[in-house]
Each structure stands twice: as C-alpha cells, then as structure tokens.
Amino acid sequence: MDKIAQIKEEVKKIIVGQEELIDALMVGLIANGHILVEGVPGLAKTTAINAIAKALGIDFKRIQFTPDLLPSDVTGTEIYNPKEGEFSVKKGPLFTNLLLADEINRAPAKVQAALLEVMQERQVTIAETSFKVDDPFLVMATENPVEQEGTYPLPEAQLDRFMLKVLVGYNTLEEEMEIVNRVAINGFEEVNAVASLEDLKAIKEAFKKIHVDDAIKEYMAKIIFATRFPKEYGCEEIAEFVEFGASPRASIDLYKASCAVALIRGNDFVTPLDVSYIANSVLRHRIVLNYKAQAKHITTDNIIETIIDTIKVP
Secondary structure: OHHHHHHHHHHOOOOOOOHHHHHHHHHHHHHOOOEEEEOOOOOOHHHHHHHHHHHHOOOEEEEEOOOOOOHHHHHEEEEEEOOOOEEEEEEOOOOOOEEEEEOHHHOOHHHHHHHHHHHHHOEEEEOOEEEEOOOOOEEEEEEOOOOOOOOOOOOHHHHOOOOEEEEOOOOOHHHHHHHHHHHHHOOOOOOOOOOOHHHHHHHHHHHHOOEOOHHHHHHHHHHHHHHHOHHHHOOHHHHOOEEEOOOHHHHHHHHHHHHHHHHHOOOOEOOHHHHHHHHHHHHOOOOEEOHHHHHOOOOHHHHHHHHHHHOOOO
C-alpha cells in the first residue's frame, strides 16, 4: 500500500539502514503485536519508534526501566485530593499509542508483570477500576545484551507474549558514512505526519483481507512443529539441542506477521518468502535450547535456519 511506503520513507529520513527493525515496527502496528529488541545502546531504537509515531501523528512515550521502579510508576495510581475530599486517578505512561520500554530486564519481576499483563489484556486496572489502553497500542521493549549484571531476565512465558524479537546490529561501513555525512551537511530532516489513525485503520482492514493458501498454512504449521519434533520433520541434526519448541501462540503470530509482511510488500496474498523472512523474528525467543547447544555456541537462529532450509517449500 502507498501509505505504508510513505511511512517507511518518512522514517528513513532519520534512520539509516536498520531495515529489519523498521519492518518489525510496521508489522507490529499492522498485526497488533509487541516487539522485543536486543541491541547495544546508540543503534536508533528510540529514534525509530519515535519517527513512526511522528509519521502517523500518534502519541509516543518512553519508560526507562530501573531496579527501583514500582508497578504504579508504569500503570498509574490513585491520588488523594484534600480539597475535594476524594481520590482521583493519575494515569501512567502506559496510556499512549507507542510505548518504548527501555531496558525492560532492569526492572523487578512485578513491574515486568504489570507491563506484560497490559500487553496481553490491553487494559489497566488502577485500584478497582479498569481502563482500556489506546488503540493502536504497541510496546517496543529493549534489552542490552552486553550489561547483564543486576538484570531480571524475562521468563519464557512472558517472552512468548512478544510477537517479534529483533536483533539490532551495527550499520555497515557505507551506512555509517551516510550517517556522518547527513550530520555533517545539515543534520537529519524533520519527520512529518504523512498518515493518520484513519489511514492506519484502512491498512488494518486490508491486512484482514490478505489471502493465505492452505498450502502456506501447512508450511507455517510444519515450521512450528519442526521446533517441537525435529526428527519427524527431517531435522535430526538439531534434535539434540532443543529443550522446548515454540507454542501455539507462535503459530498465530507467524500467520499474522506473514500477512503483515505481504501487505508491506504490496501483495494481497502470502508467499513462502514472506514466511521465511519473518520466521526468525517470530521464533527466536520462543525456542528453549539445552546446555549442549550453549556448549557448542548454537543459537535459536541456527535452529530456525536449519528448519527453513529443510521444510519443503509449497
């Protein structure tokens, strides 16, 4: 769709490279999924989500997670008003369209749980009253892979609530040169609102109409099942490394994300290329590897790539 291309072009005014991150944010917006991003500081994670918010003219907020954060700092709280003699609700930063949860693994488990509950239920309970969060509502949580001291790793059950996990790496030499050149000449351009909430609703309606052939659905299901029973799907070489495979929620998210990728590419049907393109992002945080895999430096990405290479493409 033209609007999707316009939004991406607008974001690229201030983001050089990082195509996978931009696509993941678009997929999350279109398919109502949340994103976990792993990468060292300074790789334009905050800038990317802020740029998308500006391009759509929607709200953006950021929470810096720290060990002393309380659940009420995230969700909001009741405040007593002595003049009125009653309590009033002060809503927290969760009440926004796009939320950056920076370094989510630095906050205690109860704060993580408060955020992850809202991600799942799309509502917040303050005192005894429930409030719906805004629509759209997208959480992009970040983790720093380098500084792991004093962190609270997300358990598997909570990781499963993220539709995508994106690994953000350094730019190429050419991209780095372009960043320096842009700054040296006149800085980065301003991001303008090129779409509205109405446009986003129209994009989501088009997303619902994306056609998925039964053969493609079977292809997706086989990929998921191969993470659980590698031997049965011709992936004997990875069977000894997998402790647990992907959950049924992964099947749902792979389906939705593949449809969103097809729409971003301007198609009204899903191809095997759409599935294989997004499979790593959907599955890399849902497969649990054993100590043998860790000893041999085998990652979940290695497992997924083996499965994609093995499962017959329809």
